[in-house]
Amino acid sequence: MDKFRIPVRCRWSRRYVAWTPGGLGMTARAFVTQRDTSIHTGLELSIERAPDRDSDGLSATDATWPRRLRRIVRASLTYWRRPDLIDTANLLLTELATNALRHGHGRDIGVRLFFQDDRCVIEVNDGSPERPELQHAGPTDEGGRGLFLVEAMAESWGVSPDGTTTWCTLPLTEGPPDMEPAAVTALVLREVPLNLPGDDSARNLARVKAPALLTILGWSGSVPGATDVLGRLVDNAVCHGLTPGKADQRIAARLSITEAHELIIDVDDHNPKFLDFTAAIKGEHGRGLWDAQRLGATVTWFVRPDFEGKTVRATLAPGQVEP
Template sequence: MESAELLLTELVTNALQHTGSHGFFHVRAELRGSLCRIEVNDGSAERPKLREATLSDESGRGLLLVDAISHSWGVSKDGATTWATLVSDEPAVEPDTDFVCERALSISPDANAAAAARVAARTQLAIMSWPGPHNVAVDVLYVLVRNAVEHGLAEGSAGRKLDVWLRINARGELLVDVQDHTCDFPRFEQAVRGELGRGLWGAQRLGAVLSWFPAGHGKTVRAILQPGPVDL
């Protein structure tokens, strides 16, 4: 919460510098799973730039702080909106359950699991007629299944398969769910940042919003993909 408040403060301060003390700006905050996204639109076409402040400067460190504490940040193509995201290690409390279509896959957690999931998902996505980029979806699924095989198999789970779901919600988003056999996800934020490997970081760079939550006797790692182009 403190990090989110600090991000909001710095983004609003940046907006005030662009619009002046009497300018208007719009703030939007959204929590999706374990990811919080904050956006501030100041209506200015001047793109904010990250710069190094000197010891004598009284300002200019705002975006340096944003860069340091955020999971990712950026500026919209028109320069008017600056956004930043934070990822929490805590599981999502209320995962999305409003589905209009879903397909289940049962994958054996062996060396061929990720490749098998990719092939099966191509067929299911075609049947589901999801309008988003299928190649991105199967690549994200490949990452989640590989991650589950490498890190989500508990002792004594031999013979148990990975449960994989492809779901479309009422907003047309595709939810890729992979349930493994362990109940927690330590250092989830570091994994998404790419500090523990490139897998989940790569899925996030493909436009996936990642989260995790307890499910059954294990946990589910979820990736949400938009039905259209994603602004990275």
């Protein structure tokens, strides 16, 4: 199967991910060539290693790959409408990829993530026939717990017969029937968090901090308009997402810029349900989310991976939001 280098920019497909030529030390192969019809969505990457010959640890170049892979997986799973898998899949892939970069042989490591029947499968090939084994790390050891995390978080895991590929699986459980897919179609380039108190003061605090954060991100759209959209989402979280009588609650928000120059505003709350989302965005149950859509935002929501809350997302195209 031919390999070709990829840049940061990519184009997405429901069946596979195809990458255009460039040079980041990564190659990709599309699953469209796969004959196994049970594999219906996936991506495949090959990362060129740059090992540090004078150290047993990761080189500075190799150490950047786990973060890059997490961004790719986040964008892929979001596009494939499986945001519920993002956190766990990123944790598992980080452990497997870091282990492969540290201990693998050869010029590159292969990474595959795909849906097969009712499972999400993650595979990492490091080219080494030495089978990875669970290590019993001591309480003061800095490492050695990677496979223990994989064993604890994955539905199943194992090693290929030749020892070169470590794999793990996650079940493809179903989300709520009215849950909307998250609206993102490009890789996230920059992201800043916004931690807010779980009370009425969150509304004003979000509006005060938003202009500076949007400037730091380099948002090319309307800053006042985006600030207003953030305020509407935070207001929704304060009104409907907090647990009555529970102390020390927080509202977590994130502002992100994608390669398509979109602005993504995520606001997490503690209520995993969204009663009558369609009516809410039509303005039939308050006007907050309806106002956000009127300002040009695409509003969606999805359950958090721990099923203990949800994320409400607004996606804005540059120049689309009116001040």
